[in-house]
Amino acid sequence: MAASDVTTAGPDDRRARARAFIERRHRIRLGEIVPWLLIAAVFFIFPDRTTFGTQVLIAIMFALSLDLILGYAGIVTLGHAAFFGIGAYTVAILSARLGWGEPISMLFAAAVLAGIGGLISGWFLLRYRGLTLLMLTLATAVLLQEFGNYRSDITGGYDGVPGMEIWKLLGVFENDLWGHNYYIYTAIVLFVVFIVVRHIIYSPFGQALVGIRENVRRMHAIGSPVHRRLVISYTIAAAIAGIAGALFAESTAYTTLGVFDFDNSAKVMVMLILGGTGRLYGAFAGATIYMILEDEFSKAFPEYWQFGIGLVLVLTVLFARRGLLGLFEDVAQYFRRSKS
Amino acid sequence: MTAVLQIEKLNRNFGALKVTRDVDLTLERGARRALIGPNGAGKTTLINLITGGLTPTSGRVLLNGEDITKTSQAERARRGIARTFQINQLFRGISVLENICLAIGERTGACNNLWRPAGASAGIIDEAFGYLESLRLADDALRLVRELPYGRQRLVEIAIALAQQPRVLLLDEPAAGVPSSESHLILDVVDSLDPEIAILIIEHDMDVVFRFARQITVLVAGAVFTEGTPDEIKHNPQVRAVYLGEEVHGEQAAGQGATHHG
Numbered sequence: 001m002a003a004s005d006v007t008t009a010g011p012d013d014r015r016a017r018a019r020a021f022i023e024r025r026h027r028i029r030l031g032e033i034v035p036w037l038l039i040a041a042v043f044f045i046f047p048d049r050t051t052f053g054t055q056v057l058i059a060i061m062f063a064l065s066l067d068l069i070l071g072y073a074g075i076v077t078l079g080h081a082a083f084f085g086i087g088a089y090t091v092a093i094l095s096a097r098l099g100w101g102e103p104i105s106m107l108f109a110a111a112v113l114a115g116i117g118g119l120i121s122g123w124f125l126l127r128y129r130g131l132t133l134l135m136l137t138l139a140t141a142v143l144l145q146e147f148g149n150y151r152s153d154i155t156g157g158y159d160g161v162p163g164m165e166i167w168k169l170l171g172v173f174e175n176d177l178w179g180h181n182y183y184i185y186t187a188i189v190l191f192v193v194f195i196v197v198r199h200i201i202y203s204p205f206g207q208a209l210v211g212i213r214e215n216v217r218r219m220h221a222i223g224s225p226v227h228r229r230l231v232i233s234y235t236i237a238a239a240i241a242g243i244a245g246a247l248f249a250e251s252t253a254y255t256t257l258g259v260f261d262f263d264n265s266a267k268v269m270v271m272l273i274l275g276g277t278g279r280l281y282g283a284f285a286g287a288t289i290y291m292i293l294e295d296e297f298s299k300a301f302p303e304y305w306q307f308g309i310g311l312v313l314v315l316t317v318l319f320a321r322r323g324l325l326g327l328f329e330d331v332a333q334y335f336r337r338s339k340s
Numbered sequence: 341m342t343a344v345l346q347i348e349k350l351n352r353n354f355g356a357l358k359v360t361r362d363v364d365l366t367l368e369r370g371a372r373r374a375l376i377g378p379n380g381a382g383k384t385t386l387i388n389l390i391t392g393g394l395t396p397t398s399g400r401v402l403l404n405g406e407d408i409t410k411t412s413q414a415e416r417a418r419r420g421i422a423r424t425f426q427i428n429q430l431f432r433g434i435s436v437l438e439n440i441c442l443a444i445g446e447r448t449g450a451c452n453n454l455w456r457p458a459g460a461s462a463g464i465i466d467e468a469f470g471y472l473e474s475l476r477l478a479d480d481a482l483r484l485v486r487e488l489p490y491g492r493q494r495l496v497e498i499a500i501a502l503a504q505q506p507r508v509l510l511l512d513e514p515a516a517g518v519p520s521s522e523s524h525l526i527l528d529v530v531d532s533l534d535p536e537i538a539i540l541i542i543e544h545d546m547d548v549v550f551r552f553a554r555q556i557t558v559l560v561a562g563a564v565f566t567e568g569t570p571d572e573i574k575h576n577p578q579v580r581a582v583y584l585g586e587e588v589h590g591e592q593a594a595g596q597g598a599t600h601h602g
């Protein structure tokens with residue numbers, strides 16, 4: 001390029017390119033249809049596995065909510081099951097104790113209550129970071145669980161809430177034996193939640209969350225209300241986890257205090273790391289693969305299946321730092337490079 | 341002249357260590373002040389106290405006459421205090437352009453929006469690009485910060501601060517660690533900043549200090565040792581002794597220092 005080009009066409013060109021890049025980033029890409037096609041395909045190809053499929057969709061939603069705070073804002077938590085649990089118990093208590101079993105309104109109730117839980121605990125805890133935060137979030141989930149155990153007259157303790165009665169969807173669709181209706185219902189809710197999360201990720205607020213993850217000191221220095229941003233994201237993530245928990249309780253018509261288990265918090269983190277954090281579709285890949293592996297391993301080696309999951313996680317962390325989607329990207333790039 | 345920033349009797353201890361002692365300092369509108377002093381004198385600490393990254397043990401910080409000693413760091417930034425860091429504090433995993441957009445977004449409040457795509461605000465992108473052009477970073481706009489050579493990263497450090505549209509700008513060794521071929525660019529940029537902004541620069545290169553500054557504050561062991569124009573500082577024998585070093589012998593310096601304090 002001649003010097004005159006640089007001075008005349010150059011700057012505007014660069015600016016246009018930069019702007020095009022930023023403007024295009026949030027546009028929906030063609031490839032993004034793939035997970036939804038798969039979700040639809042599963043319904044037709046494995047009609048007898050939709051009950052399991054529903055649980056996978058719920059796990060995706062749970063992992064997606066964690067991605068918002070862990071993958072984007074960099075909040076490490078080992079207590080995310082607390083919000084899943086609040087959601088599940090909202091449904092359990094409404095339907096078994098208060099005589100209200102309408103599924104969709106219960107999702108809203110679960111989102112609100114879990115959101116309030118996120119708001120309150122987040123406001124207190126998100127002043128801390130790292131290991132301290134890890135311990136405090138863990139303790140929050142344990143406290144909730146213990147409280148549930150203390151009031152086992154209401155919660156049914158570890159035996160579960162008896163007599164949950166979930167009404168028909170829209171007054172028409174029952175939770176049939178094959179779980180077909182609930183698969184569709186869950187997929188639709190997941191889609192709505194996904195759209196919300198996607199908007200947040202690509203919004204200026206989402207960019208600020210990334211800024212907090214990348215360098216919190218600098219965020220303070222440029223005037224970002226860091227604590228407020230974290231609490232808002234935590235509240236939203238809690239609400240989504242609550243919806244996932246509510247769907248779990250509605251689809252199985254069953255809930256025990258086990259939902260608050262540390263296992264549950266750890267599992268969702270493993271799913272996300274497996275798929276890849278901070279990349280929106282990591283939750284989809286991670287939760288699906290985790291659930292399938294768990295299902296297969298537990299059938300093949302009923303005693304040692306957790307060993308198998310552990311091995312997969314170790315391999316991921318060693319060889320696919322950025323998760324399976326990150327690995328996929330690297331491989332794709334490798335082939336693109338070697339071709340040219 | 342009107343004082344934009346005033347520091348009164350500022351003290352800061354780390355345990356028994358007194359890192360800032362009774363520091364008074366004033367920056368007028370359009371000030372070009374250099375803060376010099378040996379390693380460990382407490383220069384960076386002073387900047388942290390001004391920005392609110394650290395709270396003082398005692399003393400006050402005033403911005404436009406208003407006491408901001410208890411104001412949070414972020415709030416001070418929103419009221420017009422910007423800084424750069426001695427060691428880069430950048431958003432390394434995102435593009436240079438997005439680093440700048442973030443600073444603009446936090447300044448304008450755009451970052452409160454959870455729904456509209458960040459890419460939809462052409463105004464912010466254009467403004468960000470303006471800063472990048474003035475710092476000759478336009479070609480790197482879409483590269484990840486962590487992929488840039490250190491010298492260019494130092495420029496991003498300054499670009500973020502400029503994007504805050506500060507009234508007070510605190511530069512902590514902006515050219516540190518940059519090869520001299522590139523440090524000129526950084527210093528040219530600093531030279532050409534808006535004359536309305538009050539600037540405090542920490543810098544070890546005395547040529548730069550004498551060229552840029554209209555006033556110089558010398559900090560030694562946490563206290564203001566002396567203050568003056570570049571000419572006064574250049575010819576102050578005590579400053580030569582404690583800071584510029586070589587020219588005066590140790591003995592003499594100790595004697596003069598004693599006279600100064602006594």
Ligand SMILES: Nc1ncnc2c1ncn2[C@@H]1O[C@H](COP(=O)(O)OP(=O)(O)OP(=O)(O)O)[C@@H](O)[C@H]1O
Binds near residue numbers: 379386426
């Ligand atoms: N957080 C801290 N805890 C304890 N001591 C500290 C802390 N921060 C700084 N210090 C000490 O305070 C003194 C002043 O440090 P400061 O970084 O302000 O010096 P400086 O003048 O910027 O030095 P340099 O020219 O090397 O950048 C040093 O002795 C340092 O060890």
Ligand SMILES: [Mg+2]
Binds near residue numbers: 383384385426
């Ligand atoms: Mg320093």
